[in-house]
């Protein structure tokens with residue numbers, strides 16, 4: 001029995017997570033025991049709590065976490081994002097933020113130059129450091145002399161371990177290529193650390209092709225030539241931005257899955273769509289659950305249920321190949337179709 005903690009969260013989070021659970025239960029009946037944790041905007045308003053230590057301890061006892069989305073317009077920005085989502089990524093040392101992007105057959109992306117099947121890349125985004133570390137501060141708030149700083153934390157340990165993961169992944173893929181994305185021409189301190197760590201790890205992997213791109217160029221090439229990428233390794237904020245671009249060019253954020261992984265398994269890994277709580281469509285049953293369902297497939301893979309993960313992925317492929325263009329989808333209907341396919 002696998003023990004999964006479910007944090008459905010805010011906005012469309014509960015709507016899409018319900019579909020992911022349905023699909024998991026269909027593909028592996030009776031194998032996954034899910035425990036729901038009520039965290040997010042509603043709990044914050046009710047109790048003032050974001051992530052009590054007791055809950056963090058309970059979550060640590062699970063095999064994995066499935067998360068929907070956090071963040072709500074009624075809560076000041078950062079309270080839930082930092083206090084809940086980033087706290088989980090940091091507390092559970094989820095330093096590999098894995099974000100695959102594929103252009104699925106049947107999906108019409110915005111790029112005329114790219115055919116289905118041609119884009120199959122994975123961004124290995126550093127998940128515990130960089131500008132997300134929370135270093136910085138402000139002075140003289142609300143005066144003309146106000147100053148605010150955000151510092152990017154980069155440790156040799158943190159940078160090297162995520163680069164190692166990227167190379168190991170590339171070694172298992174067909175094209176065996178890793179692109180380092182940074183901004184070494186301006187961020188000379190962190191950039192130098194990343195470049196040297198990258199070169200050191202690359203030297204251990206003569207079978208893997210490497211390239212370097214500045215992040216601005218990578219943003220452009222992701223739009224003009226996404227086919228050129230295999231594995232991309234990059235820092236936390238660059239990875240956040242680039243993976244929304246990668247999602248957009250492969251059919252939209254509603255299809256983009258992610259895993260926040262603690263590769264050593266010392267802590268649970270967490271699986272979540274790349275998208276957020278989408279307040280503009282929340283409660284309307286319009287959210288695409290595919291990102292959440294593919295995130296659940298990554299979860300199943302991580303827990304060693306590769307056959308089940310593949311079946312879920314096939315269900316998504318079938319769903320996307322058969323979608324009628326222009327017809328608005330219904331979240332629960334998509335979930336039903338995926339569950340039916342996955343059940344076999």
Ligand code: NAD
Pocket residue numbers: 012016068069070071072073081085253254255272273274275276277278279280281286287288289291
């Ligand atoms: P968002 O991803 O929530 O929404 C951006 C746009 O994409 C919206 O138009 C939305 O309707 C659309 N969209 C998102 N998911 C979709 C889906 N499954 N199907 C169809 N359309 C979808 O990003 P945002 O608007 O910048 O952020 C909203 C809130 O979510 C904020 O509070 C933000 O902090 C939070 N957020 C949370 C996460 C997370 O929990 N991992 C990720 C990103 C943003």
Ligand code: IPM
Pocket residue numbers: 071081082085086240274276
């Ligand atoms: C994501 C989100 C988060 C991030 C926010 C909500 C903290 O944008 O998962 O991509 O920046 O990592």
Ligand code: MN
Pocket residue numbers: 240241244274
């Ligand atoms: Mn993001």
